[in-house]
Amino acid sequence: MSAFERYLTLWVALAMIAGxxxxxxxxxxxxxxxxxxxxxxxxxxxVLIWAMVYPMMVGVDPSSLRDVLRQPRGLGIxxxxxxxxxxxxMAALAVLFxxxxxxDLIAPAxxxxxxxxxxxxxxxxxxxxxxxxxxxxxxxxxxxxxxxxVNDVVMVFAFAPIVAFLLGVTDITVPWETLLLSxxxxxxxxLAAGIWTRRRLESxxxxxxxxARLKPWSVIGLIATVVILFGLQGQVILDRPMVIGLIAxxxxxxxxxxxxxxxxxxxxxxVPHRIAAPCALIGTSNFFExxxxxAISLFGLNSGAAxxxxxxxxxxxxxxxxxxxxxxxTRARFA
Numbered sequence: 001m002s003a004f005e006r007y008l009t010l011w012v013a014l015a016m017i018a019g020x021x022x023x024x025x026x027x028x029x030x031x032x033x034x035x036x037x038x039x040x041x042x043x044x045x046x047v048l049i050w051a052m053v054y055p056m057m058v059g060v061d062p063s064s065l066r067d068v069l070r071q072p073r074g075l076g077i078x079x080x081x082x083x084x085x086x087x088x089x090m091a092a093l094a095v096l097f098x099x100x101x102x103x104d105l106i107a108p109a110x111x112x113x114x115x116x117x118x119x120x121x122x123x124x125x126x127x128x129x130x131x132x133x134x135x136x137x138x139x140x141x142x143x144x145x146x147x148x149x150v151n152d153v154v155m156v157f158a159f160a161p162i163v164a165f166l167l168g169v170t171d172i173t174v175p176w177e178t179l180l181l182s183x184x185x186x187x188x189x190x191l192a193a194g195i196w197t198r199r200r201l202e203s204x205x206x207x208x209x210x211x212a213r214l215k216p217w218s219v220i221g222l223i224a225t226v227v228i229l230f231g232l233q234g235q236v237i238l239d240r241p242m243v244i245g246l247i248a249x250x251x252x253x254x255x256x257x258x259x260x261x262x263x264x265x266x267x268x269x270x271v272p273h274r275i276a277a278p279c280a281l282i283g284t285s286n287f288f289e290x291x292x293x294x295a296i297s298l299f300g301l302n303s304g305a306a307x308x309x310x311x312x313x314x315x316x317x318x319x320x321x322x323x324x325x326x327x328x329x330t331r332a333r334f335a
Contacts, residue, residue: 008219008222008321009318009321009322009325011219011223012222012223012226012317012318012321013318015223015224015226015227015230016226016227016230016317016318018227018230018231019226019227019228019229019230019231019232019234020230020231020234020237020238021234022227022231022234023230023231023232023233023234023235023237024234024235024238027235030231030232030234033228033231033232034232038181041178041181041182041185042228044228045225045228045229046185046186048221048222048224048225048228049128049129049132049185049186049221049225050185050186050189050190051217051218051220051221052128052129052131052132052135052218052221052222052225053128053131053132053186053187053190054190054193054194054214054218055135055211055214055215055217055218057131057141057145057190057191057193057194057195058194058197058198058207058210058211058214059141059194059207059211071143071271071272071275073266073269073270073271074143074147074266074271074275074276074278074279075143075146075147075150075279077262077265077266077269077271077279077280078147078150078151078262078279078282078283079150079151079154081258081261081262081265081280081283082125082151082154082282082283083154083158083162085258085261085283086122086123086125086254086258086283087119087122087123087162087163087166088122088166089122089254089257089258090118090119090121090122090123090250090254091115091118091119091122091166093118093250093253093254094114094115094118094119094122094250095115096250097246097249097250098111098112098114098115098246098250099111099115102246102249105242105246106243106246110304112304113299113303113304113305113307113308114246114247114304114305114307114308116167116295116298116299116304116305116308117247117291117295117299117303117304117305117306117307117308117309117311117312118247118250118251118308118312119163119166119167120163120291120294120295120305120308120309121251121286121288121291121308121309121312122254122286123159123162123163123166123291124155124159124286124287124288124290124291124294125151125155125282125283125285125286125287126282126285126286126287127148127151127152127182127183127186127187127287128182128185128186128187129285129316129320130144130147130148130278130281130282130285131144131148131186131190132218132222133277133278133281133285133320133323133324134277134278134281135215135218136324136328137273137274137277137278137281137324137327137328137331138274138277138328138331139274139275139277139278140272140274140275140278143274143275143278144278145187145191147278147279147282148187148282149187151282152183152187155287155290159290163294167298178290178293182287182290197210222317225317226317229313229314229317230314233310233313233314236307236310237314240307243307244311244314247307247308247311248311248314248315251311251312251315251319252315252319255284255315255316255319255323256284256319256323258280258283258284259280259281259283259284259323262279262280262283262284263276263277263280263327266279266280266334267333267334270334270335271334272334272335273327273331273334276334277324277327277331280323280327281320281323281324281327284319284320284323285316285320286312286316288309288310288312288313288316291309291312292306292309292310292313295308295309
């Protein structure tokens with residue numbers, strides 16, 4: 001690893017500080033970035049995520065996709081954790097903290113809003129950023145693609161019923177344009193570009209060299225994304241630091257707990273590390289564009305539910321980097 005990659009956590013921490021500073025000193029610039037969106041998907045962030053996802057897609061060998069189902073355990077863990085466990089543990093933790101532990105610190109009406117936002121986060125597992133975390137843990141590109149693709153198909157059918165059940169709201173309107181545009185931008189198009197690139201490069205040696213040249217740009221894209229995300233919420237962070245901290249607590253407990261559950265299950269089932277790490281990380285991260293869009297449509301732009309989904313965005317990158325580091329340190333424990 002280069003020195004730049006080795007100290008990635010430091011650069012991300014500095015990017016968080018820089019983002020908050022920009023959000024409070026140059027609000028016009030941040031507002032211009034925020035306005036560049038289609039169907040709740042920010043186009044500037046989309047370009048940066050595309051830059052992060054594309055290098056891994058170059059490593060996807062289409063001919064190997066037919067073989068990945070020979071190892072169904074990783075996919076089974078991903079689906080079980082994401083759809084049978086994660087939404088319900090997030091709802092339970094939200095109620096535990098905001099109706100119990102934090103009850104004296106938060107007004108009951110606000111508490112219900114935060115619970116709703118956390119439920120929306122828990123029911124929306126990640127799509128795009130999983131490819132970044134998989135790349136950082138040297139995950140199997142083809143298997144990660146399969147996990148994300150199957151997960152997206154399940155999300156189309158399961159997201160609204162699970163959210164309706166947990167919120168007690170029957171008129172859930174799934175923002176299909178957000179869901180479909182995100183899958184197109186962050187999965188389909190990078191995959192097509194990656195396959196085209198593989199065919200142009202022809203040999204595995206040239207493909208590996210090309211990926212190595214792209215890797216620094218992928219990390220730079222991650223850091224730039226952090227700057228933008230924290231810049232967009234810089235004023236909120238400074239205005240309501242206690243609320244941000246309280247909302248972050250159940251998210252942190254959920255994130256680390258889900259990772260431990262999935263990672264331990266993969267270890268016990270003897271899933272190879274290149275599959276185990278991504279399958280644990282998929283359930284840990286969230287599809288924040290979808291969660292934010294639904295929160296705004298159900299409860300309003302300035303609601304506590306929308307704020308809770310935004311806190312999920314702020315917490316995710318530092319948490320995921322710590323889990324990537326842990327997964328890399330424990331690689332030798334897997335077969």
